[in-house]
Amino acid sequence: MKDKNRSKWEIGRLWKTLTYFEVIPLISKIQKILSPLQATKVNQLGQIKMGKILVVGATGGVGKRVVRQLLANDYSVRALVRDINQAQKLFGEQVELFEADFIIPETLTPQLMESVTAVICCTGTKVQPVEGDTANREKYYQGIKFYLPEVVDTPEMVEYQGIKNLVQVVRQYIQPTTEKMLFDFTNSTTQIKEIWGAVDDVVMGGVSQSNLRLNSNRAIFSGVVSTDNNGGFASVRTRNFNPPFDLSDYEGIELRVTGDGKRYKFITRCEGKWDGIGYCYSFDTIYNFPTTIRVPFRDLIPVFRAKTVPDAGEFDSSKVYSMQLMLSKFEYDGKLNPKFEPGNFSLDIEYIKAYGSKAKPQFVMISSAGVTRPNRPGINLAEEPPAVRMNDQLGGILTWKLQGEEAVRNSGLTYTIIRPCALTEQPGDKLLWVEQGDNLKGQVSRDAIATMAIAAINSPLAVNKTFEVREETQTGKVDWQALFSNLQPDS
Known part of the structure; x- marks a missing residue:
C-alpha cells in the first residue's frame, strides 16, 4: 500500500545534482564537449587564490628565467620593469607588467603590491664591456671567460637606494604568509x-x-x-x-x-x-x-x-x-x-x-658571493674572483650590494638572500653546494639560481637566511628542504 504520509520526491532535483557534480561519467563527457568554459571554472580557482609573485628585474639574466619558471608552474606573475616594450617582447601577454623605476620611489605606487604574496628581486647594476682591443679585454677566471666592464648605472642607487625604496613599499602592502x-x-x-x-x-x-x-x-x-x-x-x-x-x-x-x-x-x-x-x-x-x-x-x-x-x-x-x-x-x-x-x-x-602556516620568505634577494670581501682585513685580492678584485673600479658595486642586503635584513620582512658565485648560461642540472661566511668560489647556472629562488619562497626553512651557492660537477636533483635546513638563520 502506498504510504499516504510520504512526501513527493523530486527526481528532477536528483538529476540536477548528479549532472552538476559530474557523477555520471558519460554525461560529464558530453557536458564538457558542449560547454568547455564550464569545465574550466574549477581549474581556474587555484590560480585566483594563489596570489601574485612580484619579480623585480624581470628582463635580466636571472629575472627572465624566474618569470618563465613561475609561469611553467602556474604562478600568477607581476613584473616590475623599466621598459615595458622590451618586457612585452620577452613575455608577450603571459605576464602582468608594471612599468616603474625603483630608484624613483614615486613610481612605486600601492598598485604595485596589490595581491602580491612574495617578491623575488633580481636587480643589478648594468655593466657593459669597455671599448678597445678585445684581446686585451678578455680574461679568464677558473675557466670562465669575462670582459673588463664599465659601469652604466650608479651602484649606490641600484644596489642600495633602489633596494631600500623597494623594501619600504613592500613591507607596507605585502600580504601575510601564514594564511591562504x-x-x-x-x-x-x-x-x-x-x-x-x-x-x-x-x-x-x-x-x-x-x-x-x-x-x-x-x-x-x-x-x-x-x-x-x-x-x-x-x-x-x-x-x-x-x-x-x-x-x-x-x-x-x-x-x-x-x-x-x-x-x-x-x-x-x-x-x-x-x-x-x-x-x-x-x-x-x-x-x-x-x-x-x-x-x-x-x-x-x-x-x-x-x-x-x-x-x-x-x-x-x-x-x-x-x-x-x-x-x-x-x-x-x-x-x-x-x-x-x-x-x-x-x-x-x-x-x-x-x-597556521609557518612563515615563508616574503622577499628573496639575488645578491652576489664576495660582497664582504673587498673590505675584509687580510684578504688576498689576487686570489679572489674578478668582481672582488675590481670592486673599486666598478664603483664599489659589491660594497653597495652588501648595504642593500642590510636594508632587506633590517626591513622586518621575512627574507632569503642568495649569493651566487659567477653566473653562467649553462643548464641548471648540477647539484648545488651552499655555505655561509662568504668564502665560496666557483660558478653556478642562472637557471639553477632561478629555481632556487622559487624554492625559497615556498620553504619556511629558508626564512631569514643568507648564503653563498655554487654548483658541483655532478648532475642531480636538489633536495631543497635538506639544503635549506642545513643553513643557520642570520643572527
Whole structure:
C-alpha cells in the first residue's frame, strides 16, 4: 500500500545534482564537449587564490628565467620593469607588467603590491664591456671567460637606494604568509558561485532543499531541512578542485560565520570520489553573532555516510579535493545532532581560508658571493674572483650590494638572500653546494639560481637566511628542504 504520509520526491532535483557534480561519467563527457568554459571554472580557482609573485628585474639574466619558471608552474606573475616594450617582447601577454623605476620611489605606487604574496628581486647594476682591443679585454677566471666592464648605472642607487625604496613599499602592502584565502565571500564573484552546488537528502529520497547565494558581502547557506521520507540533511558542496589544493603547510581551515544557533558540519575530502570518505568537523553557532571557527586538520573525523571509519587514516591536507557545509539530523554513528530542528535554517559565511602556516620568505634577494670581501682585513685580492678584485673600479658595486642586503635584513620582512658565485648560461642540472661566511668560489647556472629562488619562497626553512651557492660537477636533483635546513638563520 502506498504510504499516504510520504512526501513527493523530486527526481528532477536528483538529476540536477548528479549532472552538476559530474557523477555520471558519460554525461560529464558530453557536458564538457558542449560547454568547455564550464569545465574550466574549477581549474581556474587555484590560480585566483594563489596570489601574485612580484619579480623585480624581470628582463635580466636571472629575472627572465624566474618569470618563465613561475609561469611553467602556474604562478600568477607581476613584473616590475623599466621598459615595458622590451618586457612585452620577452613575455608577450603571459605576464602582468608594471612599468616603474625603483630608484624613483614615486613610481612605486600601492598598485604595485596589490595581491602580491612574495617578491623575488633580481636587480643589478648594468655593466657593459669597455671599448678597445678585445684581446686585451678578455680574461679568464677558473675557466670562465669575462670582459673588463664599465659601469652604466650608479651602484649606490641600484644596489642600495633602489633596494631600500623597494623594501619600504613592500613591507607596507605585502600580504601575510601564514594564511591562504580560499573563498572570500566579502568580495564574491560569479565564478565562485558556479563552484558551489546543493547536495541535499534528495539523493536518498528526501525533500530537504538548500542553496548557497551570494549577498553583497557574504555567502548565505540557507533552506529548509525536513525529516520526511527518512531524510534529514541539507548541504552545499564544491565541485572537485582541479588540481586539488595543497594545504600541507597549514594547520587547518578557518571559517568566519554568523549562524542561527544550530550545529553544522564542515566536510572536506582528500580523494576525488563523489561518494567516498569525507573528513568531518561539527561546530556550533550562536544566534545572529559572528563567530570564527577553526578546524584543525588533525581533528577531522573520517566518515562514510555518517558512520565513522576508524581505519581510514588521517586527513591528507596535500590533496584537498572539495569542501562542504551541512546541516544534518545525525551526528555520527547513529547519534543525533543535539541542536537539530527541522525547518528553516541560515548560515552566513564571510570567508573560508587555511591558517597556521609557518612563515615563508616574503622577499628573496639575488645578491652576489664576495660582497664582504673587498673590505675584509687580510684578504688576498689576487686570489679572489674578478668582481672582488675590481670592486673599486666598478664603483664599489659589491660594497653597495652588501648595504642593500642590510636594508632587506633590517626591513622586518621575512627574507632569503642568495649569493651566487659567477653566473653562467649553462643548464641548471648540477647539484648545488651552499655555505655561509662568504668564502665560496666557483660558478653556478642562472637557471639553477632561478629555481632556487622559487624554492625559497615556498620553504619556511629558508626564512631569514643568507648564503653563498655554487654548483658541483655532478648532475642531480636538489633536495631543497635538506639544503635549506642545513643553513643557520642570520643572527
